[in-house]
Amino acid sequence: MTVRGAPAIGVAGAYGMAIAAASLADDSACDVDTFLVKMKEAKVYLDSSRPTAVNLEWATNRIVELATVFASRGCSVAQLQGIVLEEAHALAAEDLRINHSLGDFGAALLPSDKPVNVLHHCNTGSLATVGHGTALGVVYSAHEQKKQVHVWVDETRPRLQGAKLTCFELKQAGVPFHLIPDNAAGHLMYEDKVDVVLFGADRVAANGDVANKIGTMKVAVCAHEFGVPVYACVPTPTVDLGIPSGRDIVIELRDSTEVTHVGKEQITVDDCPVYNPAFDVTPAKYLTGIITEEGICYPPFSVSLKAAKERAEARVKANWEETIAKYAEKLGVAQ
């Protein structure tokens, strides 16, 4: 939980691989085969840190593949270390491009001729990504386009990412907002004070079910009931077509003290039994759409997500070929 936000975790994973690669530098006994073994070990170790974050596996896998390709072309350990770090930088730049694209698709949904009230859960901004953010990226894109956007910020118990991070970000960015207890979100909808609900995701299943910060599902169910549009804002690497539905997503249980204490304040009885799931699953039927960097996916999500994923994968494939060519040229090895 030191690094949080699905996209940031992916890039952090890539840099983690670069650090693992660099740490082998002083080991003169390290040959290329040992290097690859160590990289794969680092991947397994890094992946285990956050089982719900699909971006992490994707990023660490890309680094391992890249190292494997150039190892087979006779590159030295030092050369492999160099391209692993350079690729981590490239993934960070790509994450930023993806978020701006996603933000612009989302901002196009918001009106330009009247104020719009966004309800936002957790934190999905520049503190959760390399920059710009996903759901908050939509808000930032709209704000940059001079749209009159105001955000209701769910405080997001138990870890209070909304109160601590989102309020900080919005204040810095000059976007108008109000902090609310998570409990007040339904009442705001009842009072017709919410125009759209936006949040991110840790993982999206093939059917459009979304795993995200605990409490997301309650907001989505209420919004659906009150006729308020609900959008998950999700870069396509977060979509995992290998998971049929949300029922197949494992939900992490977290420490009691996150609930029993706020900073140094103990808020309940001693030795209080606690149930503290980190995430919940929002069934796809409560979503109006899923905003990705490849456009907005609408139901049936099994079709639209697959199409978005294919567009992104075609882009990744082209990029992968360009990447291989780039490093091959740089290192002077056969393409």
Place this chain on the structure above:
Amino acid sequence: MTVRGAPAIGVAGAYGMAIAAASLADDSACDVDTFLVKMKEAKVYLDSSRPTAVNLEWATNRIVELATVFASRGCSVAQLQGIVLEEAHALAAEDLRINHSLGDFGAALLPSDKPVNVLHHCNTGSLATVGHGTALGVVYSAHEQKKQVHVWVDETRPRLQGAKLTCFELKQAGVPFHLIPDNAAGHLMYEDKVDVVLFGADRVAANGDVANKIGTMKVAVCAHEFGVPVYACVPTPTVDLGIPSGRDIVIELRDSTEVTHVGKEQITVDDCPVYNPAFDVTPAKYLTGIITEEGICYPPFSVSLKAAKERAEARVKANWEETIAKYAEKLGVAQ
């Protein structure tokens, strides 16, 4: 907010009237007419302390009527002071009887042959009433009947009545429970870990809409969506047939610091703008039933609540006549 819980507020109002009456004792210039004027002033003052608490008005009104009746029969200020205090005691005893009756009706809904998981919002137990409680009274009745009841305790941000009060009460009573962030309630339903949702109410409209602690409505909407039964647990004095629907209930906005601070911990940016409604309205369509001391009301609530209210009022009327007769005999005045 020093005294909280709708029924406790009613009894506190009656004792407030008794204190106001007693405070006139040393004033030798106080005649009976002045006493009645002062009692009516005290009523207006006490009623203004919590506009959503209908029990308060009901209790203070009863005290004023009682004083008026015996003033007209020639009682002295000292005698009136005596019966005002005695009536406050009687209302406290009646509140306890009502809660046990409500608790028993509710407990009858819970199975006796298997464990039952109750999800509970806010605090409705002995700390919110004269004793036993309303929604928690149902839990206590079931526990006393040796039913295997376990409670998921919503922490109930922002004031954390669940974490602070309900956990304390359940621990004292030996009822098994787990504290949860309010955000986790929906996920528990998704995981099929909630058998019934119970909460109290500050005010119930004639159509069955329920005003209760902020967050109640989100829980009820989710439960309705997941097919989990939802019961408001409400003594009939809390039902106000003079209010057509929840749309007519005024919702109190409370101080920002309840959200920005937990004890001494500041959880967000400085000068954070906050929206902090104390209550929300759960539309009647999300309720399975309303448990009262006169039995369980089912839809259409406009009919069942009216019938329960009539039964209670017949009881109150009989009790009123007995009360008048009791004091008349005691004071030796004409009946």
